[in-house]
Structures are given as C-alpha cells and as structure tokens.
Amino acid sequence: MSKQQRWNELADVKDELASRDWFPGTSGNVSIKVSDSPLAFYVSASGKDKTKRTSEDFLLVDQYGKPIEETHLKASAETGIHCEVYRLTDAGCCLHVHTVDNNLISELYGDVGEITFQGQELIKAFGIWEEEGSITVPIVENYGDLSKLSEAVGAVIKPDTKAVLIRNHGITVWGRNAFEAKKHLEAFEFLFSYHIKLRTLNVLNKNQSFGGVINGTTTIS
Numbered sequence: 701m702s703k704q705q706r707w708n709e710l711a712d713v714k715d716e717l718a719s720r721d722w723f724p725g726t727s728g729n730v731s732i733k734v735s736d737s738p739l740a741f742y743v744s745a746s747g748k749d750k751t752k753r754t755s756e757d758f759l760l761v762d763q764y765g766k767p768i769e770e771t772h773l774k775a776s777a778e779t780g781i782h783c784e785v786y787r788l789t790d791a792g793c794c795l796h797v798h799t800v801d802n803n804l805i806s807e808l809y810g811d812v813g814e815i816t817f818q819g820q821e822l823i824k825a826f827g828i829w830e831e832e833g834s835i836t837v838p839i840v841e842n843y844g845d846l847s848k849l850s851e852a853v854g855a856v857i858k859p860d861t862k863a864v865l866i867r868n869h870g871i872t873v874w875g876r877n878a879f880e881a882k883k884h885l886e887a888f889e890f891l892f893s894y895h896i897k898l899r900t901l902n903v904l905n906k907n908q909s910f911g912g913v914i915n916g917t918t919t920i921s
C-alpha cells in the first residue's frame with residue numbers, strides 16, 4: 701500500500717473516533733505503520749484539533765519518533781509510546797484516546813495495576829473464543845516525564861497485550877491494522893462502560909446480587 705493510502709486510512713479512522721467525541725480538548729493521538737524495516741509511521745501532529753481533517757494532520761517519523769521528511773510540524777508529545785508499541789508488538793496501527801470511562805477504570809484499578817474482563821461476548825473482538833477466556837489491560841501511572849511514561853508502557857506490554865491504560869489519562873490500544881485497532885478500542889470502551897455502570901448499579905442495589913467485581917475481574921451471575 702502507498703504512503704498516501706496509509707495516510708487516508710489513518711485520517712478515516714481519526715474521523716470515526718472524532719465522530720464518537722473521543723478527542724476532547726485536542727487530546728488523543730493516532731499512528732499507522734508505513735514500513736517495517738526500517739520502521740516508519742505516520743503520527744498525528746501535536747496539539748491539533750483531532751476532529752478536523754487537514755493536510756497537516758500527520759508527519760512521517762522513524763523508530764525514535766524523529767521526523768523523516770522536512771516538516772514544520774511537531775510530532776505528538778506521546779510519539780514515544782507509539783514507538784514502544786511498534787518495537788514490542790506486531791501493531792500496524794496505534795490509537796490513543798481519553799474518555800471518561802477509560803479514566804474512571806484507570807483510577808478505580810490503578811492501585812491493582814490491571815483490570816481483567818471475563819464472561820463478556822465482546823472479548824471475542826480480541827480473537828479470544830474460549831468460554832472462560834479473559835483479557836487483561838495493564839495500568840501504568842501517568843508520569844509527567846514522557847520518556848519515563850513511554851518506558852513504563854513498554855515495560856507492561858506482554859505478547860498478548862492489546863492495550864495499556866495510563867492512570868487518569870487515557871488508553872493506548874493497537875491492532876495489526878487500522879480496522880483491528882479500532883475494533884479493539886471500541887470493544888475496550890464497551891467493556892469499560894459496562895463495568896462502570898455495573899459497579900454503579902451494585903452500589904445502588906447493595907443487597908442484590910446480579911454481578912460483581914472480584915480482584916479487578918468483572919463477573920456475571
């Protein structure tokens with residue numbers, strides 16, 4: 701696929717996430733791989749309104765997040781996290797959004813350091829088909845030093861990790877291509893929203909048993 705096709709693919713997925721209001725206050729960043737060896741990927745320019753589609757939305761960077769082509773654009777402040785994802789996984793596209801639900805989950809389970817979902821149909825969106833299958837999302841602290849933050853994200857990525865939550869900040873999620881990255885993001889946001897609502901209902905109905913949370917794992921009963 702040409703660089704232009706990759707650009708268009710990334711612009712399209714960015715538009716779709718924008719239509720869901722997942723880029724509040726210029727937050728969020730997105731990237732798509734253009735070449736494996738040497739690594740090159742388009743990443744969103746820093747500080748832009750990600751709900752707008754312009755010819756200056758992305759720039760091409762190398763494995764260190766440095767621009768490959770002449771540009772006045774500044775790469776996303778969180779490009780280092782995207783570099784870690786491409787270094788450690790088979791990702792072809794990486795998405796980062798701030799939502800109220802992902803922030804709430806990251807705060808509720810930040811001390812545990814992870815959240816695990818089980819017994820939910822949408823786990824199949826991650827290619828997990830076993831009835832008892834589960835998916836775990838690690839949670840890291842929101843270090844102000846962005847190099848330290850990138851390292852912290854890299855440190856919790858295991859072979860089966862599909863996303864990392866940054867505490868009171870947002871989620872970084874990836875897939876082998878833009879379609880899969882968006883599918884994973886939508887599935888996680890569904891699971892987060894479900895979990896928050898279930899917890900709220902549990903608080904409101906303290907004496908009723910219709911599901912619960914054990915050690916950060918959502919259970920259905």
Ligand SMILES: CSC[C@@H](O)[C@@H](O)C(=O)COP(=O)(O)O
Pocket residue numbers: 725726727728729744745746747748775776777778796
């Ligand atoms: C404006 S709040 C969000 C930023 O601090 C950051 O977390 C973010 O997601 C966007 O940064 P950016 O440099 O535009 O990619």
Ligand SMILES: [Zn+2]
Pocket residue numbers: 727728729778796798869870
């Ligand atoms: Zn962010």
